[in-house]
Amino acid sequence: MSVRMHRGALSPLATALMLPLVACGGGSTSPPALAYGLPTPAEATYDVLDTATISIQALGQSLDLRVESSAVYDLAFARADDGVTVTLTVADLDATLAVPMAGPITVDESSVSGDLVFTLDRRGDAALVSAPEVDEAAGQLVPPLQIAHSFFPALPGATVQPGDTWADTISYEDTGDAAGTGTVGLQRSVLEYAAVGDTVIAGRPLLQIAFNGTSEIRQTISMQGMEIEQSTDLRLTGHVLWDQQAGLMFERVTTSTGEGNVRVATMPAELPTRFQSVSRVSLRPE
Numbered sequence: 001m002s003v004r005m006h007r008g009a010l011s012p013l014a015t016a017l018m019l020p021l022v023a024c025g026g027g028s029t030s031p032p033a034l035a036y037g038l039p040t041p042a043e044a045t046y047d048v049l050d051t052a053t054i055s056i057q058a059l060g061q062s063l064d065l066r067v068e069s070s071a072v073y074d075l076a077f078a079r080a081d082d083g084v085t086v087t088l089t090v091a092d093l094d095a096t097l098a099v100p101m102a103g104p105i106t107v108d109e110s111s112v113s114g115d116l117v118f119t120l121d122r123r124g125d126a127a128l129v130s131a132p133e134v135d136e137a138a139g140q141l142v143p144p145l146q147i148a149h150s151f152f153p154a155l156p157g158a159t160v161q162p163g164d165t166w167a168d169t170i171s172y173e174d175t176g177d178a179a180g181t182g183t184v185g186l187q188r189s190v191l192e193y194a195a196v197g198d199t200v201i202a203g204r205p206l207l208q209i210a211f212n213g214t215s216e217i218r219q220t221i222s223m224q225g226m227e228i229e230q231s232t233d234l235r236l237t238g239h240v241l242w243d244q245q246a247g248l249m250f251e252r253v254t255t256s257t258g259e260g261n262v263r264v265a266t267m268p269a270e271l272p273t274r275f276q277s278v279s280r281v282s283l284r285p286e
Contacts, residue, residue, distance in 0.1 A: 032244050034195075034207070035122040035157040036083045039247040045091070045284040046073045050141075052277035056262060067277075069095035069107075069141050072284075083121040085129070088147065090116075095141050111138035118148035122157045124168070140221070145174050146187070151281070152249055153209065153240045154193060160207075162197040174219070185219025191236065201241070202285075206250050209240040215256070232260030232275055252281040 048071040056063045072092035078085045093109040114132035131144040154168030171188040191213035199208050215234040220227060238254035256277045261270040 031159055032247070033158055034155045034160050034242070034244065036120045036124055036152075036155060037122070037247055038079050038084055039077055041286075042077045044075045044077075044248060046075065047071075047282045047284055048073060049280045050277065052275070055274040057272045066098040067095065067141070069093070071095075071142075080119050083119060085117065085119050088116040088151075090132070090142060093138070093142065095138070097137075105137055107138045107141060111135045112142050116144050116147060120152065122155070124152055124154045143174075145172060150189070153211065153252065154191065160195040162195055165192065165194045167192050185217065187215065187217050189213060189215040189236070196239075199241070201250070204243060204250070205245065206241040207244055209242060210238075211240065212237045217260075227265045228262060230260060230262040230273070232258055232273070234258035234275065248283065249281070250283045252279075254279045
């Protein structure tokens with residue numbers, strides 16, 4: 001089976017770190033459709049670990065900016081007309097940005113005020129309902145639009161067998177209005193998914209899904225009174241483990257590598273950059 005999906009360009013009130021839920025609940029089909037609906041249970045906690053390195057080539061030297069982030073997201077789900085409504089709370093955040101020739105910047109959960117609320121239709125198309133207020137320092141670590149569109153994977157909305165594939169395109173614009181992060185820009189990702197087969201972890205039967213694709217990011221960031229323009233082209237690979245019985249994502253691991261350019265208002269020319277990151281999202285045991 002091969003299914004084509006498209007998530008069209010969305011307004012800022014429709015979503016964009018992390019980072020992708022449920023097979024339809026309540027049915028008796030076997031196997032259930034791989035689609036979003038109310039999971040069982042209707043609450044979940046995820047541990048989110050991110051590491052990223054951005055290498056900037058300047059004056060013949062490579063300056064490395066490193067980000068390490070550990071977070072805990074509490075999620076509550078409710079039925080929606082054609083899928084599910086997700087309320088995400090940043091319960092804990094411990095992040096450090098190591099900046100060349102400057103002291104480290106640390107961020108915790110106090111940088112995020114309020115909940116992120118969004119809907120997902122059966123295939124995972126996201127629409128933002130409301131966003132938390134995120135301060136400038138945490139804007140790149142807890143980007144509401146990226147989380148709403150990318151935390152959970154695209155699903156085909158139908159039953160799958162090993163070897164079945166489906167594709168998804170995510171395209172959205174961030175005007176900076178939703179959460180006041182000081183970031184504006186565009187992001188477009190094209191991903192190919194493939195059902196690999198069944199596996200069991202701690203007695204829990206899971207469907208393994210592999211994915212790969214590309215992402216284009218164009219954004220302007222205002223930080224500490226300085227405006228930074230950056231463009232990055234990424235290659236993405238990873239996997240998702242999906243609990244079809246519970247209708248819930250169990251794990252998602254994403255590796256991103258790529259190149260781009262950055263321009264700082266105080267510098268006369270663009271600087272080449274290299275980017276690499278690993279993100280791991282794991283469902284916390286009940």
